[in-house]
Amino acid sequence: MTEIRNVAADLARFKRRVVVIGLVVLFAFSLLGARLFYLQVVRHEDLAEQAESNRTAIVPVVPNRGLILDRNGIVLASNYSAYTLEITPSKVGDVEETIESLTQVLEVSPRDRRRFKRLREDSRSFDSIPIRTRLSDEEVARFAAQRYRFPGVEIKARLFRNYPHAELASHVLGYIGRINQREKTAMEDWAEEDQANYKGTDYIGKLGIEQSYEKTLHGQTGVEQMETSAGGRAVRRLASHPATPGNTVMLSLDIKLQKLVEDMFGDRRGALVAIDPRTGEVLAFVSKPTFDPNLFVEGIDTESWQALTESLDKPLLNRALRGTYPPGSTYKPFMALAALQTGKRGPNVVVNDPGYFNFGGHRFGSPEGNIGGVDMRRSIQLSSNIYYYSLANEMGVDLIHDFMKPMGFGQITGIDLGGEVRGVLPSTEWKRNAYKRPEQKKWYAGETISLGIGQGYNAFTMLQLAQATAIVADGGLKHKPHLVLATRNTVSGQVVPLPQPPAENLGYTAANVAVVREGLTSVVTSGTARGVFAGAGYQAAGKTGTAQAVTQAQNTKYNAKALEEHQRDHALFMAFAPATDPKIALAVVVENAGWGAGAAAPIARRVFDYWLMDQYPSEVDMAAIRVGKATAPIGKPRVASEVAWPAAASAATAP
Incomplete structure (x- = not known):
């Protein structure tokens, strides 16, 4: 059967389909054209930038950390490069397997x-x-040949901090370490400029000068624009902006004096702070025992960390800055000055010292025994406890507090190191705030008595005692103690002194200061320190002290041999020299060493000999000092400037 088709209808249907398909194709090409216009014209700059960023990478260039030098230009902290x-x-499947x-x-x-x-x-x-x-180069080459096996593992060239003298002055220098998560979080609060400057930085100052002057030492981070392959590998450098090394920090420390003092302590614990009383420059800042800051640079291992933190000697404790001690009899000269300035007692008032002082039914004794009548000068020379028991009773705790506070006792000195502690300068207000129970908050009159001889609640740092000594040495002028003298721009070489606040005049009368100085001078010429300073080529002024480490039971006689070593009394000494024109003032404590004249004063004598006479102890003298059996120097002293210095020092001397 023949099918009759409507050719005209089929042709019309076909034409409609062609038109529809044509319109669809035209619409599709229109969309494609619009998209191309959008990408090529509208978003040209944005996409070009993205393409460029896929082709290039911005890499931060970490700057060389600045050097730290002593006052004579000896390098105390430097850098070296290593792989x-x-x-x-995050780029490794199984870290342990890798x-x-x-x-x-x-x-x-x-x-x-x-x-x-x-x-x-x-x-x-x-x-x-x-x-x-x-x-090593051999290890780098060996890994490079096998690198394809270890995705997420790579060789990097990094700068490492180096402390060429290891443990020497470690509490002053501090150390750097890898930035931890807590520090990274804290950095988020920094200004954007500072955050940008630490891009790529993995290490930061953790303690000491390294921490206090972190931004000075860090420098300015540079950048490199690198062309990269599709796999992210660097192909070539397109542009660069070099990093600016950190500035050099120049300390007031004399590192050779610092080493002398640390050597004289031997294996004993303690602290010494020496200051130029005319400027507040810190000449030596010793805390013993010390530690090696190089241990922290790459991340300290567990065994070393445990050895440092679990040691009974507490080598990480900065005793000069954070260790607090009763000042003992070294407090008496300041009590004398307080009596003169407040009018509580004149210099010629004689007080009878029978060897005891009765107050409120309690008998306060004195190891000096019956020394009879003493005026103020002799009270310092003979270290009369009774004189200062009665003086403290007359003054009262709050008057003592108000006089001692401006001298820096129980206060933050503001030295350019972090972590300084305040200590305790007692007052009635302090006790109300320090204790919880009502009966503990009350100040009892009997508690004031022992304050006069530097015991009781008194607890100060050697930095505070050294500053107060420097104030007396400089006639009542108070300088802020500081460790950094200047910074040196690494690029220009320009040295910029760090400005210091002007000295504060505490208003002491010259006559009153002279009385105290005379008493301190007599301690050295005919008092407890006369043997130690015999034959000195200068006149020093100072005061020995012995302070209890633990409270003795009432009416119990002190017997060092019956006590554990860490329970024995501390030995202290404060001094300045020359007495009439002081150029150096210091305070020193040797923990659990007993009598100040036997352990602490000999160290001070050698410090003065070094600073004023260019003398260095003989080997036999050093051996005696280290074990606390020295008085006046023995053997022929060496010329300090000619004493051999460690090989590391000569290799690291600043240009």
Whole structure:
């Protein structure tokens, strides 16, 4: 059967389909054209920038950290470059398996593993963490040949901090360490400019000068624009802006004097602070025992950390800044000055010292025994407890507090080191705030008595005692103690002194200061320190002191041999020299060493000999000082400027 088709209708239907398809195609091409216009014209700049960023990478260039020098230009902190092997945990499937595989190529010690584990706990997963440091060229080449096996592991060239004299002055210098998560969070509150400057920085000052002058030492971060492959590998450098090294920090410390003092302490614990009373410059700042800051640079291992933190000697404690001690009899000269300035007692008033002082039914004794009548000068010379028991009773705790506070006792001195403690300068208000129970808040008159001889609630740092000594030495002028003299611009070489506040005049009358100085001078010429300073080429002024480390039971005679070593009395000495034109003032404590004249004063004598006479103890004299058996120097003193200095020092002298 033949089918009859409507050719005209089919043709019309076909034409309609062609038109529809044509319109669809035209619409599609219109959309494509519009999209091309949008991408090529409207978003041209944005997409071009993205393409460029895919092709290039901006890499921060961490600057060289600034040097730290002593007052004579000896380098105390510097840098060196070394290769490290680093793992980025987020780019590695199984970190432990990767480390095991790495051991087939390079040596990875248990200490390396422990350090990596600790650093990983303090870091984010996308941070690059070192598993090995200080790789040799051979090790770098060996890993490079096997790198394809270890995605997420790479070799980096890093700068490392170096302290060439190891433990010397470690409490002053401090150390740098890897930035932890807490510090990274704190950095988020910094100004945008400072945050940008720390891009790429992994290490920061943690303690001491390294921390206090972090931004000065850090420098300005540079940038490099690198062309990268599709896999993210650097192909070539397109542009760069070099980093600006950190500025050099120049300290007031004389590192040779610092070493002398640390050597004289030997294995004993204690602290010494020496100040130029005319300026407040800190010449020596010693805390013993010390520690090696190099241990912290790459991340300290668990064993070393435990050894430092669990030691009974507390080597991490900065005793000069944070250790507080009763000042003992070294407080008496300041009590004498307080009596003169407040009018509570004149210099010629004679007080009978029978060897005891009765108050409120309690008998306050004195190891000096019956020394008879003493005026103010002799009370300092003979260290009369009875004189100062009665003086404290007459003055009262609040008057003592109000006089001692401007001298810096129980106050923050403002030295350019972080972590300084205030100590305790007692008053009735202090006790109300310090205790909770009502009966503890009350100040009892009997508590005032022992304050006069530097005991009781009194607890001060050696920095505070040294500053107060410097005030007396300079006739009542109070200078802010400081460790940094100036900074030096690494690029221009320009030295910029750090401005210091003007000296504060505490208003002491010259006659009153002279009385105290005469008493201090007599301690050295005919008092408890006369043997130590016999034959000195200058006239010194000072005061010995002995302070209780633990409270003795009432009516119990002190017997050092019956006590544990850490329970024995502390030995103290405060002094300045020359007596008539002081150029150096100091305070020193030797913990649990007993009598101040036997352990502390000999150290001070050698400090003065070094600073004023260019003399260095003989070997036999040094041996006696280290064990607390020295008086006046023995053997022929050496010329300090000619004494051999450690090899590390000569190799690291600043240009």
